[in-house]
Amino acid sequence: MPDWCPMSPNPHSQEDLLDRLLAAHGRPDRVTHVRRIPPRGGRPAAWPEWARPEVVDAFRAAGIDHPWEHQARAASAAASGRSVVLATGTASGKSMAYLLPVLTALLEGTRAPNGRGATALYLSPAKALAADQVRAVDELRAAGTGLDRVRAAAYDGDTPAELRQWVRAQASYVLTNPDMLHRSLLPAHRTWSAFLKTLKYVVVDECHTYRGVFGSHVAQVLRRLRRICRRYGADPVFVLASATVSDPAAAAARLIGAAPGDVEAVTEDASPRGGLTFALWEPPLTDLKGERGAPVRRTATAETADLLTDLVVDGVRTVAFVRSRRGAEVVRVIARDRLERIDAKLADRVATYRSGYLAAERRDLERALHDGSLLGVAATTALELGVDVSGLDAVLMAGYPGTRASLWQQAGRAGRAGQDALAVLVARDDPLDTFLVHHPEALFDRPVEATVLDPDNPYVLAPHLCAAAAELPLEEADLPLFGPVAAELLPGLERRGLLRRRATGWYWTSRERATDLTDIRGSAGQAVRVVEEDTGRVLGTVDAAAAHSAVHQGAVHLHQGETYIVRLLDLEDDVALVRRAAPDWTTTAREKTDIRILEEVRAEDWGPGRLCFGSVEVTSRVVSYQRRRIATGQVLGEHKLDLPERSLRTRAVWWTVTPDQVAEAGLEEADLPGAAHAAEHASIGLLPLFATCDRWDIGGVSTALHPDTALPTVFVYDGHAGGAGFAERAYATAAHWLTATMEAIASCECESGCPSCVQSPKCGNGNFPLDKTGAIRLLATLLRGRP
Template sequence: MAELLGYSRVPDQLVHTRVLPERTARFSVWPESLPAQFRDAVGSTGVEQPFAHQVAAAQLALAGEHVVLATGTASGKSLAYHMPVATTLADGISTALYLAPTKALSADQLASWQYLADHGVNWLRPAPYDGDTDPQSRAWAREHANVLVTNPDMLHVGILPNHSAWSKFFRHLKYVIVDEAHTYRGVFGSHVAVVLTRLRRICAHLGNTELIFFGASATSSAPAESFSALIGAPARSVEEDTSGHGEVVVGFWESEFSGATGEHNAPLRRSLMATGADMLTDLAVNSIRSVAFIRSRRGAEAMAQIVKRQLAEVDPSLVGRAAAYRAGLLPEERREVEDQLNNGKLLAVSTTPALELGIDIAGLDGVVVAGWPGTRASFFQQLGRAGRAGQRSIALYVAGDDPMDTYLVHHPQAVFDLAVEDNVIDPQNPHILSAHLCAAAAELPLQPSDLGVFGDADHVRDIVEELTSTGYLRRRPAGWYWTHEQHAAGMISLRDAGGGPMQIIDGETGAILGSIGAEQAHSQTHPGAVYVHQGRTWVVEDLDEDHSTVVVLRAEPEYYTQARDVTDVEILGEDARIYSEPDKLAWVHGPVKVTNQVVSYQRKEVSSGKVIDEQPLELAARELYTQGVWFTAPSQQFITAGLTTDRLPGALHAAEHAMIGMMPLVASNDRWDIGGVSLVLHPDTEAPTVFVYDGHPGGVGFATRGFSQASTWITATMHAIENCACTDGCPSCVQSPKCGNRNSPLDKAGAVVVLNYVAEALTRAVSVPPETQP
C-alpha cells in the first residue's frame, strides 16, 4: 500500500491497516416456482446458481411476507427481488414498483430489468418514471408498464396525486421494492415513511390490501426493525451474506499537519481534497481503477480538478480519464460519467455518496474514502465498491479535520468491531406528518378510519384538527378535504427541511447549471459563495429566494468559501430528565426554539484551508422549532472539577463543538444535521448549559438518540479530544467550521475537564420527572 502511494517505507500517516479476508460463496438451488425463462436469462450473464441469501429472501417474499435483505455491497441483492417479481408478474396481471433514492441507481436498475425482458422474460415491461422522462414515455408507462422504476420524490409529487391515472397499476400492485433502504434516515427517511403510508392507503382504497414490501439494504444492527418503521408493517430480515468477495486491504490515514495555521494559529492538517487527490492520482498512475468518495459536491469537483492537474504533470494521456460525479449534474452528464466508468474509459473518479449505492460498476480495484461518510453502513458500502468481481483490492480511509474522524482513525475497533448503527426516523414528527396529511387529503378525503393508518390515532387527530382550524383542511360529512388551489404534495420537499429546490443559473448565458435545496441556500449559495460545476467555478452574484433562483458568474478564484452563523436557543419544555444529586448535573431532552442567522463567510485557500478574509452578509434570521438535548450544572461544579471562572466559557464552547462532531457515533446523522450552543449563564437555566439540537423542524430523533446514548457519546467525545495531537485545539478536535463566534474562546484541556465531569456524573444520574417550567 505504501509503495502504491509513492513511499519507500510505511509513513507515519498510515496509522492502521486491516485485512478484510476473502469470503467463499455459498450457493443454493433456484426456487421451484421460478420460470425457466428467468433462469436462462440470468444464466446468460454468467450466474449459474443463486447465493443462499438471495433464495432465502425471495422465498419470504413469495410467501407473502415483507422482507429486508441486509447484506454487503456486490452481494447480488437485485437478483433476490428479481426472482419473486418475475415469478409473480408471469400471471400477466400483477405489477411491481421499484424505488431508488438516486437517479443513477434508477438508471442502472432499469437496465437490469430491461435485460431480463429482452432475454426471454418477455412478460416484464419495465419503464422509467422520473424527472428526466419525456411526456410520451410517461404516457406509455401509465398504460403499459408492469415494472415501474422511479424514486420516492416522483412517487410523492407526480404519481400518488394522480393516482386515478394509475388505478389499474395500483389495483394489481404486488411488490414494492425499496432499494438501498438504509439511506432512508433522518428527515428524508421520515418523509418517505409517510409517502409509503399514502401509497398503502391509495391501494387499499382500490381494494388492494396485499402489498409486499421488499427492502434491499446495507448491513445494520437491526434491519428488520428499521425497515418495519419505514414501511409501517412488521418485516422479516435476511442478514447472512453468503456471496463471495475478494480480499480487501484497508488503510487508515491521518494527514500530517501542513504547517499552515487557521483561526487563532491553530495547526491545520493537509486538506481532505488535496490528500484524496494525491491518492487517486497515484492509483490512476498505477492503472488501479478507483473512485474517491468525499462528502460535498464542492469537494468532489475540487478533487477532480487537482487530480487532472497532477496527471497532466505525470502523464498527460491520463487527464481525460479523470472526472467528478455528484448529484446536481444534468442527466446527460451523469449518464456519461456512469458509462465511461463502467466501460473503463475513466480511471479516476471523485464522487459524492451518489456512487456509494448499488450501481453495477465492475472492475474497480481501489477506493478512497476522504472523510468519514457519516455511518458505518455508508463506510462499508463505499469500501464494497472495490473488489466487486472478486479480485483483491485496496481501500484507504483518510481522516478529516473533524472530531469524529480523529476518534475513528485512532479507534478502528469502533468501525470494524461494533454493530452497524440502525436508522433514525420519526414519521410522527408533526411538521412532516401535517404536510403529508394535507397531501393525502388532496388525494382522497381523509376518513376517521385513516387516522390510525398514519400513526397514533390521537396524535394524528390533533394534527388534523389543527389543520382544520387553520384552514388547510375542511371537515365535511364525507371526511376532511384539502381546501387550497395549490398542489399539496408540491409544497413538500422530501429531502430538505425547508422549501423546494432553487435553480442555479449562469448569469451570462441563462443556462441552468444545477439546483440546491432552499434550506442550504443561505450557507452554500449566499452572495459571494464559490460554486463548482464539472470542474469549473462560478461566484454567486445574487440569491433570489422569492423566485427560487441563484445567479452565478463564471470566475476562477483561488479560494473556496465557508459561511458563518450565530444562534440562540430557547427552552420550550422538557420531555425527559436524568439528574445526579451529588454532582448537581441535569441531562435533559425536550423542545427548543432555535433562532439562526448566517452573518458572514470566510474565503479560504483551496490547498491549505488558510483563511484569507471574512466578508459580512445581510440575510434574514430563521426560526426553528425542534428537539434538543442539553446538560446544565452550577458553575461551582465545574470549578470544583478543576476549571477556573475565566476558563469556563472556552471549555464549554469546545465541549459543545466536539459533541456535535461526535454525535454521528450514536445517531446516524450528518454533522450538518445538528447544531449547538453553549453559555456560561443561559437565561432559562440560569447556569452553565450546553445544547445540541436537531437542525430540522420538529426534530427527527437525533437529539432523542443522543439523550439515550449519553455515556457513550460523552466518553467518546472526551477520547477524541485527548487523541488529537495538537496543543491548544484545532479542527480535528474542538474547532468547528461553522462556528459563529470564530472559534473563540476555546479551551481544549478545559473541554476534557467538562466532559470527564459529565461522564462521571452520568454514572450516578437517575431518571427524575421533567421540569414543567425551565
C-alpha cells in the first residue's frame, strides 16, 4: 500500500509500549532519557490546475482527497520546469509529490518524431525501493481508469533478459538504480535513444543516501546522463526526494551538477504525524570481564533481540535496525529461539531483511512486509529507505546509525499512517553510543547533518571521464559539466593509454569496458559468492572489500536465521564454501595496519604540536579472528589467518606532539603507546558527530614514533580510495572534535578503559596497549596549544 493511503489507528499507546518493556525482566534503570514528540495536524492544499484529471482521479480512488502543501509546492515546481528537492520527514508523501507531475507528463498527447511520448526515469539506491514504487504505480492504475498508457517497469540486475528489450522499447516510466545506469543504460545509450530523446523527468529518490565516495560516484554518473540527454536533445527536470538534511538545495545541486540556485528546496513538512515516544536505552553491565579485565556490557544485539521478542509477543509490529548483516541475522536467531519457547506460530512471523539475499528471497520478504504477515523484522539499512512497511508500531535501533539524518529516517518508519509510535535507540558499548545516550541534546537539539560528497575526487572522476569518452567522444564543451578538475586529469589519462586525443576530442580506445574501471559502491572487486559446500547452493554474496573479514576461513556466516561456518575462502575464484553448524559463538576479524604520508596538503601549529591533513597510503592485512560468545561478547579464543595485504591511497588527518609535551603530560616513554592508541580509538568513535560518516567509514593508526614525522603521531583516515571528505572535515573541526573526545573519555565511569570510551570493536591489536588516563593527559596537552 502506498504511503499516502489511510491506515487504521495504532491500538497500542506509545507510553504503554515503553512501560511494558521497562517492567519486563527487571529493566527499570536502562532508559537514560525519554523524549516525547507531540503529534501534529496536516495542512491540505488544492489539486494543482495543471495536473491531469486522470491522475487526480486515480489518487482520489486510492483514498487521498487532496495533497498536502509541501507535496503541491514541490510538484508544481517540477511541472513548471524547475528542478526541485523535497526534503521532509519519513512518510510525508514524497512519492506523490513526484508522481503527480511525472504521471501527468506521461499522459500528455505530444509525441516526439520517433512516435514515443514523454518518458521518465526513476533512480533509487536499492532494488527493493524501485520494486515498491512499481507496485505503487500499478495500484494507482488499478484504482483509476485513465492511466492505461502509463507503462512502468523495473530495470535492474534481476530483470530477465527477455523483458529488458521490452522495457527499452515500450516502458514510459523506467525504475532502476545508479549501478544499472552506470553499467548498462549509459554504455548502451544508442539502444535507449528513443527513451532518452523524450526524457522529461529524472526522479532521484532517497538522495540523502548518496554521500561519501558512493555519492561522489553517483554525482558523476548523473553528469554522464545529462551529457547523453543533451546529445539527444533532451533536458530533463530533476526531482529529488530526501530525508531531512541540512542545506538540501546545495547538496542536490552538487549531486546533479547544477548551480545551487537552479534547484528549489521544499523543506516544510505539512503532513499530519502521530506522536512519537523516543527512548535512549543503555544495556546493563554484566558480571563478566572482557579484554584486560574491563567490565563487559550486554551487547546491543542481544538486548535488541530481547526487546523485539517482547514486542512481538504483545502483537506490536516492529522493525529492529541492526548495523551489519551478521548482526541482523543474530537478532533474528535469538528472537526466534525465544519465541519458539513461547509460541511457535509467532516464531514464524519474524524474519531478517538485508542486502546479499538472492532476488527471489528478497521479493518474498517484500511481499510479506507489505501484506503484514511478518510481525517482527531484523533489518539492515536496506529497509531504512522508503520501502512501504505500513502500520509499524515500533522501531528498535541496535546502535547509533552514524548520522542524525539516518536516526530520524529509521525512527520515522514507525507511525507512518498517523498513529502514535515508539522508537528505541539501544546503545552499543562504544564511545559514541555511550556519549549519545548520556547527552541527549546531541541527538534531539542539534540540526541534521549536511550531505557530504566530493565529485572532484580524482579517484572518482578519472574512471567516469573514461566511461563518458567510451559512450561518446569527450569534447572540450563537455568538461565544465564534469567539474574544474576534469581538464587537469585528461593528460594523465592520455599518458596511461586510457584515452587518446584527436582533433574532435578524447576517445576511449581499449577493447575493455570503460565502466569496469570502477565500482561505484566501492566494493573493490568481484563479489564473493557464498556457497553451501554439501549442496552447491548459492546462499548469497559478500562485497569483495568485506570478504577478508566477513567470510575468512573459520568465520561464522548467518543466512536467513541459519548458521554456517566458512570452511574455505577461495580468493582466485571468489567463492566462500560454508557448512551448516550451530555454534554458540560468533567471530570477529582482526587487522594489522601501517600508514605512510604521501603529501601534506594543509597544516597548522598547535603550540609545539602540529595538526595536519593530506594524502597517505594505508597497508592492511587481516591477521586473525576471535571467537566471541553471542550473548555477552566474551572472547573465547583467537586463531591466526594467512591472507594477502591490501593497500589504500586516501586522505587523513593527523596530529603530533613533541617529547616536551609528552613530559608535560606526565607520561613516561613506556606509557606513550597506550595513551596514543586510546586517544586514536576514542577520536574515531566521536568523529561521526562532526562529519557525515560512520565509524566503519574511517580508520586509524597511532604510534609512539612514526618514521615520517619522527614524533608520536595519531592518524585518522578515510576508508575509501582518494578520500571521502571525512578526514578533511575532521581537520576543519579538530578543536571541537578532539575536545569532545577528551571529555567523553574523562566522563566514562570505568577505571582503566572499556568499550564505552577507548576500546574499539575493530582494533587490529586486540585493544592493547590502552591507557585511558594517559589519553586524557595527552589530549589535554595537545589542546592547550590549539589556535
